Amino acid sequence: MMHTTSPQKRLSGKTVLVILVGFFAIVIGMNALMASYALGTFDGTTEDDAYRKGLGFNERIAAQADAADLGWSLGVSAKVLDEASQTVRIDITPEGVEYPAIDGQLWRQTAKGMDVALPFVPAGDGTYSAVADLPALGRWELRVTARKRDADVRFRQTLMF
DSSP states (O other), X not given: XXXXXXXXXXXXXXXXXXXXXXXXXXXXXXHHHHHHHHHHHOOSOSSTTHHHHXXXXXXXXXXXXXXXXXXXEEEXXXXXXXXXXXXXXXXXXXXXXOOSEXXXXXXXXXXXXXXXXXXXXXXXXXXXXXXXXXXXXXXEEEEEEEEETTEEEEXXXXXXX
16 A cells, blocks of 8 residues: 655745744734824823922922811711712811812812812801712712912812712
8 A cells, every 4th residue: 555645845934934024013013003092092191280280299298287287177078969960969168267268179080081170169057068960980089279368278088979
């Protein structure tokens, strides 16, 4: 009985070169595609002008220490009024001083452009209230600035809705 064998094809240098160049072309092409997609969807900044804001960091820390020394604090109460429309109510009670002007904002740590301004209005008994519609429920940072004459006091607190 006679066996016939098919001639085996040898791997040539040209074939290896084509395979190697094709492999790296696919890898580099996919990396370029993914990098351009990543840069187009998120620029990596969560705080505009972070450098300039960072320069005043020590002054803000000193102002917060001064506020604590004066006995100024902030009591916060937050609740969801309507989950369907994602409406929340935030009541704050500054203790230790009456503030003529209070500004607030809910800041989303994980998404740029979702910040919500809080129009605080006096609700009596030293309490200020604001109602806001949030674009999404979850973790938010409450940022409050209280102004009295020449002093600005900033408070921050993390809230879950």
